Amino acid sequence: MATLQSLLMRIVYAVILLMAVLVLNFSMMHLAPGDVADTISQSMGGADQEILDQIRADYGLDQPFLVQLGSYMGKVLRFDLGYSFFYNTPVTQLILQRLPATLLLVFTAQILALFIGVILGVISARKPNGIASHFVTILALFGYSAPVFWTGILLLIGFSLNIQLFPVAGMRDVTIEGGFWVHFVDIVRHLVLPVITLGSIFLALYSRLARATMMEVLGSDYVRTAKAKGLSEREVVYKHALKNSLSPVITLAGLQFSAVISGAVLVEAVFSWPGLGTLAFQSIIARDTPTILGILFFSALVVIIGNLLTDIALRFVDPRVGGKG
Amino acid sequence: MSEPLLKVQNLRIELSLRDGIAPVIDDLSFELGAGESISFVGESGCGKSMTALGIMGLLPEKVGRIASGTITFDGEELTTVTQKRLRAIRGNEISMIFQEPMTSLNPVYTVGEQIAEVLRAHQGLSKAAAWNNAIELLDAVRIPNAKRRVSDYPFQMSGGQRQRVMIAIALACEPKILIADEPTTALDVTVQAEIFDLLNELKRQTGTAIIMITHDMGAVAEMAERMIVMYAGRNAEQGPVEQIIDHPRHPYTKGLISCVPHIMATLNDERHELTEIAGIVPPLREFGKDRCLFASRCNMVSQQCLDKRPPEAIFGDSQRSACWHAEAV
Numbered sequence: 001m002a003t004l005q006s007l008l009m010r011i012v013y014a015v016i017l018l019m020a021v022l023v024l025n026f027s028m029m030h031l032a033p034g035d036v037a038d039t040i041s042q043s044m045g046g047a048d049q050e051i052l053d054q055i056r057a058d059y060g061l062d063q064p065f066l067v068q069l070g071s072y073m074g075k076v077l078r079f080d081l082g083y084s085f086f087y088n089t090p091v092t093q094l095i096l097q098r099l100p101a102t103l104l105l106v107f108t109a110q111i112l113a114l115f116i117g118v119i120l121g122v123i124s125a126r127k128p129n130g131i132a133s134h135f136v137t138i139l140a141l142f143g144y145s146a147p148v149f150w151t152g153i154l155l156l157i158g159f160s161l162n163i164q165l166f167p168v169a170g171m172r173d174v175t176i177e178g179g180f181w182v183h184f185v186d187i188v189r190h191l192v193l194p195v196i197t198l199g200s201i202f203l204a205l206y207s208r209l210a211r212a213t214m215m216e217v218l219g220s221d222y223v224r225t226a227k228a229k230g231l232s233e234r235e236v237v238y239k240h241a242l243k244n245s246l247s248p249v250i251t252l253a254g255l256q257f258s259a260v261i262s263g264a265v266l267v268e269a270v271f272s273w274p275g276l277g278t279l280a281f282q283s284i285i286a287r288d289t290p291t292i293l294g295i296l297f298f299s300a301l302v303v304i305i306g307n308l309l310t311d312i313a314l315r316f317v318d319p320r321v322g323g324k325g
Numbered sequence: 326m327s328e329p330l331l332k333v334q335n336l337r338i339e340l341s342l343r344d345g346i347a348p349v350i351d352d353l354s355f356e357l358g359a360g361e362s363i364s365f366v367g368e369s370g371c372g373k374s375m376t377a378l379g380i381m382g383l384l385p386e387k388v389g390r391i392a393s394g395t396i397t398f399d400g401e402e403l404t405t406v407t408q409k410r411l412r413a414i415r416g417n418e419i420s421m422i423f424q425e426p427m428t429s430l431n432p433v434y435t436v437g438e439q440i441a442e443v444l445r446a447h448q449g450l451s452k453a454a455a456w457n458n459a460i461e462l463l464d465a466v467r468i469p470n471a472k473r474r475v476s477d478y479p480f481q482m483s484g485g486q487r488q489r490v491m492i493a494i495a496l497a498c499e500p501k502i503l504i505a506d507e508p509t510t511a512l513d514v515t516v517q518a519e520i521f522d523l524l525n526e527l528k529r530q531t532g533t534a535i536i537m538i539t540h541d542m543g544a545v546a547e548m549a550e551r552m553i554v555m556y557a558g559r560n561a562e563q564g565p566v567e568q569i570i571d572h573p574r575h576p577y578t579k580g581l582i583s584c585v586p587h588i589m590a591t592l593n594d595e596r597h598e599l600t601e602i603a604g605i606v607p608p609l610r611e612f613g614k615d616r617c618l619f620a621s622r623c624n625m626v627s628q629q630c631l632d633k634r635p636p637e638a639i640f641g642d643s644q645r646s647a648c649w650h651a652e653a654v
């Protein structure tokens with residue numbers, strides 16, 4: 001089957017891409033001044049050259065570049081990302097602890113923004129001078145110009161400090177006791193402000209694009225055909241027009257997966273969200289090389305998986321993607 | 326004589342443009358009998374498509390509107406009918422195929438679904454019945470291997486095949502009127518002839534009345550019994566095709582006919598030089614002026630033509646020409 005084959009090709013490309021990311025990551029970290037030995041000796045309060053050499057030998061840091069790269073890649077493929085001396089934990093474990101929080105934040109923000117963005121886009125495209133359309137314009141202006149941390153801090157002041165509606169920080173309240181639903185509600189309450197903060201940027205992008213594509217599609221020849229068939233307004237808009245306006249928005253949403261780290265770092269920092277962003281921030285300051293490399297690897301992985309998902313989603317809405325023809 | 330199937334009287338369609346309102350259709354009247362074929366001819370921008378969209382109630386939103394006049398279909402006044410009733414007529418009793426076969430089908434649905442949905446909407450067919458019917462219709466518009474092609478997407482078909490699918494959609498509910506807006510303009514010459522043949526044959530089988538919009542005078546002679554020559558949103562001349570080709574009573578019609586040597590050759594032996602009508606259709610904002618809009622291109626122009634819009638002169642029982650000097654043409 002042509003579709004399956006082209007999807008397989010995508011996966012092969014994804015793996016090659018991931019390898020390239022690994023090589024690039026490793027080279028960059030290798031070129032940067034300072035290494036594990038320096039970090040360890042610092043944490044011991046200084047060490048002499050002999051001990052430094054000993055540490056370097058222990059960790060294989062005295063080996064040629066290619067040998068180090070090879071052993072690094074070999075380990076990564078076994079999901080061994082090394083050991084963080086800063087946290088005293090294997091990096092994989094460290095990341096897997098933090099990853100769910102980030103994924104929860106990013107996916108919730110993405111999906112809500114996509115859903116609301118498309119709905120806003122449709123409503124405002126049908127009434128270009130209506131309230132929804134003006135809202136989209138203002139939202140876009142705001143989303144493009146307001147820095148994430150500023151929005152986040154404003155929301156915190158407004159809805160956590162002044163009106164104490166939502167918790168100030170973190171992802172869960174450890175003092176809470178109860179069953180699944182109690183914890184669920186607790187996490188949702190913690191999630192609201194970070195999701196609004198991160199989601200508002202996405203929403204600004206998606207609603208504006210959805211409005212533009214929807215307006216274009218509503219003026220297209222095939223929508224005229226749908227009307228000429230005597231179909232109901234609902235079928236014309238939600239069956240014939242909507243499906244055609246989704247592709248660009250999905251493509252854009254796919255590109256936003258790169259915001260997993262960049263966008264999340266700021267939002268997570270403001271709300272002390274226990275995710276990868278916070279981890280990245282801390283390990284960069286601590287110059288915790290294995291952790292930074294691990295995070296880079298995982299964020300590349302998330303971006304690549306995100307792109308694959310985008311590709312699959314595009315195939316659902318547009319038969320011209322992939323297949324024969 | 327009984328009432329015609331479609332009767333358009335003094336139709337005026339206005340477009341809101343940046344610099345004001347222009348009558349893109351100005352005082353147009355014509356009739357179409359059941360099972361009859363009528364052809365609209367005229368250069369690009371004369372308002373042929375606007376007339377068709379006006380009848381369908383599909384004028385560009387917020388830009389075009391029917392300002393006055395009546396469109397009576399089967400005794401029902403379409404200009405005042407509810408949207409709901411209009412939707413029940415569209416695609417069911419009056420359907421339309423468009424000038425742009427490459428873009429008129431929805432790229433993200435199979436052609437089968439696009440045919441089947443119109444059957445489900447108007448005839449209340451079940452999913453399966455509509456799908457089977459779609460296969461039969463594809464077969465009827467001579468798409469080979471209909472059973473397999475029915476689940477193709479438009480991008481997997483050629484322009485000619487897409488136009489055949491459009492014809493299948495339009496004829497699915499056996500409408501009383503089919504409006505074909507330049508159905509072959511965007512297609513190869515060989516494909517054009519095939520589409521005309523197909524339309525002719527389907528017309529014979531179903532007895533659907535056809536409004537054929539074209540600027541191909543050859544197609545007019547082949548397809549239609551009566552013709553309407555439009556110029557700048559107005560009726561220039563209308564009447565039986567043979568009578569008009571034999572003796573046009575409007576300088577514009579005469580110019581159009583002499584552009585096409587072969588229809589002259591088939592209808593009389595006299596051969597004319599192939600000429601083009603010099604000049605262009607006036608811009609939209611001049612459409613409403615009280616004078617003959619063809620004057621700038623007419624070799625018979627007189628002061629009268631520039632001062633006042635010409636009334637229609639009648640020749641025989643049904644040839645009508647809007648020209649001050651129709652007698653002399």
Ligand SMILES: Nc1ncnc2c1ncn2[C@@H]1O[C@H](COP(=O)(O)OP(=O)(O)OP(=O)(O)O)[C@@H](O)[C@H]1O
Pocket residue numbers: 340349367368369370371372373374375376385388424507540609
């Ligand atoms: N949506 C629109 N907004 C403004 N003007 C329009 C619009 N659609 C068409 N027009 C104008 O209306 C006039 C008549 O257009 P129409 O499409 O009816 O011409 P036509 O006779 O079908 O020409 P063609 O042979 O090129 O199809 C043209 O001058 C065109 O520019």
Ligand code: SF4
Pocket residue numbers: 575576577617618619620621623624625626627630635647648649650651
């Ligand atoms: S009215 Fe005058 S200008 Fe117009 S077509 Fe007739 S002769 Fe020509």
Ligand SMILES: [Mg+2]
Pocket residue numbers: 373374375424506507
């Ligand atoms: Mg046209």
